[in-house]
Amino acid sequence: MQKVLHINPDKCTGCMQCEMACSFENYGTFATAKSRIKVFEFHHTGKKVPYTCTQCDEAWCQHACPVEAITVDKATGAKVVNEATCVGCKVCTIACPFGTINYVVETGKVQKCDLCGGAPACAEACPTGAITFIDANWTGLGKMAQWADKLGNQPSAV
Amino acid sequence: MSWAGKILRVNLTAGTVKSEPLNMGWAHDYLGSRGLGTKYLVEEVAATVDPLSEANKIIWATGPLTGTPASTGGRYTVITKGPLTGAIACSNSGGYWGAEFKMAGWDMVIFEGKSAKPVYLYVNDDVAELRDAAHLWGKSVWETEEIIKKGLQDPLTRVSSIGKAGENQVLFAAVVNDLHRAAGRSGVGAVMGSKNLKAIAVRGTKGVGNIRDPKAFMEAVKAGKKVLAENGVTGTGLPAMGTQVLMSVINEVGALPTRNHRDNQFEGAKDIGAEAMATPRKTDGKKHLVTNQACFGCTIACGRISKMDEGHFTIVNKPQYRGASGGLEYEAAWSLGAANGVNDLEALQYANLLCNEEGIDPISFGATVGAVMELYDMGVLTKEQIGIEANFGSAQALAFLAEETIYGRGFGKEIGQGSKRLTAKYGHPELSMSSKGQEFPAYDGRAIQGIGLAYATSNRGGCHLRGYTIASEVLGIPVKTDPLESEGKPDLVKAFQDATAAFDSSGLCIFTTFAWGLQDLSPQMQGACDERYTIEELAKIGERIWNMEREFNNRAGFTSKDDSLPARLTSVEGACKTGPAKGKFNELAKMLPKYYEVRGWDSEGRPTAATKARLGL
Helix, strand or coil, X not given: CCEEEEECHHHCCCCCHHHHHHHHHHHCCECHHXXXXXXXXXXXXXXXXXXXXXXXXXXXXXXXXXXXXXXXXXXXXXXXXXXXXXXXXXXXXHHCCCCCCEEECCCCEEECCCHHHHCCHHHHHCCCCCEEEEEHHHCCHHHHHHHHHHHHCCCCCC | CCCCCEEEEEECCCCEEEEEECCHHHHHHHCCHXXXXXXXXXXXXXXXCCCCCCCCCEEEEECXXXXXCCCCCCCEEEEEECCCCCCEEEEEEXXXXXXXXXXXXXXXXXXXXXXXXXXXXXXXXXXXXXEECCCCCCCCHHHHXXXXXXXXXXXXXXXXECCHXXXXXXXXXXXXXXXXXXXXXXXXXXXXXXXXXXXXXXXXXXXXXXXXCHHHXXXXXXXXXXXXXXXXXXXXXXXXXXXXXXXXXXXXXXXXXXXXXXXXXXXXXXXXXXXXHHCCCCCCCCCCEEEXXXXXXXXXXXXXXXXXXXXXXXXXXXXXXXXXXXXXXXXXXXXXXXXXXXXXXXXXXXXXXXXXXXXXXXXXXXXHHHXXXXXXXXXXXXXXHHCCCCCCCCHHHHXXXXXXXXXXXXXXXXXXXXXXXXXXXXXXXXXXXXECXXXXXXXXXXXXXXXXXXXXXXXXXXXXXXXXXXXXXXXXXXXXXXXXXXXXXXXXXXXXXXXHHHHHHHCCCHHHXXXXXXXHHHHHHHHHCCCCCCHHHHHHHXXXXXXXXXXXXXXXXXXXXXXXXXXXXXXXXXXXXXXXXXXXXXXXXXXXXXXXXXXXXXXXXXXXXXXXXXXXX
C-alpha cells in the first residue's frame, strides 16, 4: 500500500513538534529553520496549518529539473532530491506551485519532503493527529467515517 | 549537553554587544533559565540597587531543554531586580521566542546600563547588534512585532518587546512575545523601558544539536509525552478548557477571592469561566472560544484563542480587537473579573487584550482595580478623581481603567503604581491584597492554607507559580491534602517551591507538573545534559535556587516581617464568609516558624551557615 502524509489543520495546535522532528531526522539537530514541513499561524482566525510537499504525480519540480536530480522513490512514491546530482539552479523552486521545495544556502542544494523513506518523522511526532501517514487511496476515509457516523446515528425516519 | 555554551552581553550605555562563554560550572549547578539567569544577576548586581536605575541589569535566559522536543520546551525567563517589589523578579514566558533565541546559538542575553536613545537588539544566529528603535518607541507590542518583521522582510523573526506601559515604566509592565505570551509579573517590562530597550528580535537557524545522548533523550521525551497525554488534567482538561477549567472548581471550594477579597466566592463565576467561553453568546450566537493553542514544543496546548462579540460596547468602532487573539486564561479572568465583581466576559477579554497589546500584567492590574473599587465604595476615592463611577461590578469602569492604565493617562498613572503604593497614598494600606508589594493571584489564602504560606514566602512577592500547592490541596496532585488544614503545609510548600525552581530552570513549563514529577524531568535532563541529574540532585538544585533568591532578597533589605499576608487574610474579622471554608483565615503565624525550620533558616528567615554549606552556596 502506498501511503501519503495527510494533514488536518483543525487538529493542529502549533506546537512545532513536527518541525523539530523533521530537522532532527534530516540534520540531527532541532532547528525549525531547517524543517521541510512548516506550520503557519493565522492570528486573526486562530488557525494553525502544517504544510509540506504533497508528492505530485506529475511533479512540476521533477519536470523542471535540468539535470534529473529529482527522482521517484518507487517504494514510497516520494519525489526525492539526489543531492549529488542537484546543481542548485533553483528552477524547481520556481516551478513548484506550492513553494514546498526550497534552496538551502548551507548545502547549495534544494530540499523537499522525501517522506523519510516511508516513516515520516513529522507524523510520528505530531501529538494531536493533525499529521498522519495513511493509505494514499483513502485520504477521505476519516471524513467519510464522520459523515457515516452522523447519518447512521440519526433517529430513524420511520 | 544541550546548552548552547554562549551568552550575549549587551552594554546599553556603551552600545556594545559581546559574546562570552557560558559559565559551565554555574550551568551545572543552576541548570538554566530562572536558576542560571538569577545566578548571573546576583553575582553581578548589588541587591540594594534601584530597580529602575542604570545599575540594575536585566537578563533573558533559556534553559537546557528550551528548543528541544521535550514537551513544553520553549520557555524563557526574564530576570532582574523588580520595580514593583524591590525583590528578585523572574518572569517566565512561552510562545516561540525562547526556542528561536536558543536555536540562534545563545543561552542568554544580559543587558547592562542604559541606552541614551531607544534601541532594539537584533539577533540572527551569530550576528547580534543594537539597532535604532526611534520608529518603534510609542508603538504597541502588536505594532512593534509587525513593524520589525516587515522592516526585515522576515516573517519568521520572533520578537520579545514592551508596549507603551513598559516605556512609561508602569510598575507591573510585562515583556510580551508572539503577540500574547508574556513574562508577565513583577514589572520586568518597566526595567526594559527604563533602559530604553524596546525589543529583542531573533532569528535562529542553527538549532539545538549537542544533545548528550540523543537516543536516550528521545526515549525519555517520548515517555514524558505519553504521561502528559494520558493524564486527565494535561491530556484532557487543559487542552479542552484551558486553565479556565479552574474557575468553577476554585469557586466551589470557596477560594475565589472576590471584590478585593471582601468575599471568597463569586456569584458570577459561571459567567466568566470555561463553560461560558464555550457557550454560544446570546447576542450573536457565536462562541467566545475559537480554538486552543500550544506554545513551542508543548503537547498540552492549554492556550485560549478567542473572538470577541463585535457588537460589545468596548469594541464598537475598534476593528483591531475583532480578530482572534489570546485569552482568557484563568488568572486574567479572575483578576479582571471576580477580583472586581465584573461578570461581563467580553469586557474581561477586552481588558485582557489591552494588557497584551501594551504589555501589562493582568493580575496586578485587575487586583489594583479591585482595591480602587473598594476605595470608591468606601467614599475615599471619588468619581472626579477616578474619572468614572467605579462601583464593584462595573464593566465600564474596568474597560475605562484598562485604557487609562495602558496609555498612562489620568488615574491610570496611579493604578500603574500597583495596589501597595496606591492604597498607601490614600491612607488604606490594609486594602492592598499583596505580599512584598505584588498582588495575589486567583486563589484565596484563607480557604487554602498552603497557598497562603506560598504567597507569603514567595521570593517574587504574591504568586501562585512559585509553589502551586493548589495541585495538592484542591486537585489531589500528587496526593490530596486538606486545604483547610495548616498542619504539614510548610513541608508541602517547600517541596513544591523546590521542584518548581528545578522545572522552571530546565526550560520547561510548570504545567507539566500536573502530570510529571522530578522522576519525569530527570531522564530528560540526563539524556540532554548529564547523568548527574537524578531526582535527588534536581530537588537539591531547586532548593539551592530558592535559597539563592532568598539571600538576594535578604540583602535587598527584606526580613521575616515581609513574609506576611494582609490582616484581611489572617484575622477572624476577615475570615471567609461563605462556602466550605466559612470562618477560616490563614494560619500563617502557625506555619511560618515551621516553614523556616524545614527550610533550615534561622528565626529571622535567613539561611543558616549549615544550610548554605549543604547547598553549596
